[in-house]
Amino acid sequence: MGQDKKAGTSIHAGHRKRVREEFLARGLNGMADHRVMELLLFYAIPQGDVNPLAHALVERFGGLAGVFNATYEQLLEVKGVGANTAALLRLVPAVAARYMEQTSDVSGQVLTNWDFEQLLLPLFFGARNEMAYLVCMDAKRKLIACRMLGEGILDQVGVAKRKVVEAALACNASRVALAHNHVSGVAMFSSADVRTTLELRDLLRQVHVELVDHFVVAANEMISMAATGYLED
Numbered sequence: 079m080g081q082d083k084k085a086g087t088s089i090h091a092g093h094r095k096r097v098r099e100e101f102l103a104r105g106l107n108g109m110a111d112h113r114v115m116e117l118l119l120f121y122a123i124p125q126g127d128v129n130p131l132a133h134a135l136v137e138r139f140g141g142l143a144g145v146f147n148a149t150y151e152q153l154l155e156v157k158g159v160g161a162n163t164a165a166l167l168r169l170v171p172a173v174a175a176r177y178m179e180q181t182s183d184v185s186g187q188v189l190t191n192w193d194f195e196q197l198l199l200p201l202f203f204g205a206r207n208e209m210a211y212l213v214c215m216d217a218k219r220k221l222i223a224c225r226m227l228g229e230g231i232l233d234q235v236g237v238a239k240r241k242v243v244e245a246a247l248a249c250n251a252s253r254v255a256l257a258h259n260h261v262s263g264v265a266m267f268s269s270a271d272v273r274t275t276l277e278l279r280d281l282l283r284q285v286h287v288e289l290v291d292h293f294v295v296a297a298n299e300m301i302s303m304a305a306t307g308y309l310e311d
Contacts, residue, residue, distance in 0.1 A: 093127075094120050112136045115145065118170070122163040131158040135167075146171040149206060171204030194255065194293060195300055197224060202259040202295045210258040212242060214251035219290070222249045242278055246287045254282065256292040257300075265296035272308050279309065 097117050106114055116132035123131075138156055139145045145153075145167060153164040194213070201211055201224070210227040225245045246254050256275065260266075271294065279289040292303040303309055 111142045114142060118166065119163065122160075122166045131156075134158065146204060147206070175200055175203035175205075193221075194257075194291070197221070198257045198293060198295060199298060199300060201226075201257075203298075205259055206261065208259055208261055210256065212245050213255040213257065214246060214249035215253040215255070215290075217252040219253055222251055225249070239274075239278055239281055243281055243285060243287075246282060247285060251287055253288045253290050255290050258294060260294055260296040263297045265294055265299040265301045267292075267294055267301070267303060267306070267308065272303070275303060275308070 097113065098120070101109065101117055109117075112129070112132045115135055116129055119128040119132055134156055135145050135153075136142070139148050139152075148167070150164050150168050153159050153167055154161075159167075197213065198211065202209065207229045209229050212225045212227055214222040214225065216222055227241055227245065242254075242256070256278070258271075271292070275289070275292045282289050289309070290304065291309070293300050294303075
């Protein structure tokens with residue numbers, strides 16, 4: 079009995095080593111989603127066969143992206159997923175977002191639409207809630223800072239108009255741009271988005287700050303309110 083247990087442990091240990099060496103040699107190229115998930119699970123579940131759980135997660139959520147977009151509570155609903163595993167799987171997209179943010183540094187640059195994408199898309203990567211940011215710039219559109227304003231859609235609990243004005247003044251900004259995400263995955267401006275943006279534009283003008291754009295991010299797509307003509311006088 080003890081020998082069988084020891085043999086089983088040895089088999090799993092050997093499999094884990096092979097999968098790890100496969101990744102170190104070739105990266106994720108050609109590695110199926112369930113095998114990538116299995117590799118991750120090795121670090122949350124130290125012993126045993128995690129292959130069935132890897133398959134279950136990928137099948138339940140439709141792929142790696144679905145697993146990483148699942149909430150902590152949704153992950154815990156999968157049999158075999160405990161607190162450590164759920165936390166690790168939520169950590170992956172958060173770490174990826176931080177990495178993307180730090181490797182897409184546009185500080186001090188004159189911001190174009192492409193630069194706005196580089197700056198903003200990583201901030202919303204893997205987001206489960208709606209968030210709002212204010213990009214603060216000088217008179218030449220050089221980036222000063224990017225401030226998180228809060229969570230929620232702009233005309234509800236997330237962002238008070240006064241908070242936007244205060245953030246702009248605190249950065250000594252001459253120009254600003256707003257950005258928020260739609261977790262629905264639909265990159266469209268709502269009537270509330272447009273109304274609130276125009277009200278904010280008028281408030282910012284009173285303190286000599288120009289609102290140059292408002293972006294909505296959804297599923298790695300970003301649209302510009304200025305480009306659609308909503309901000310024309």
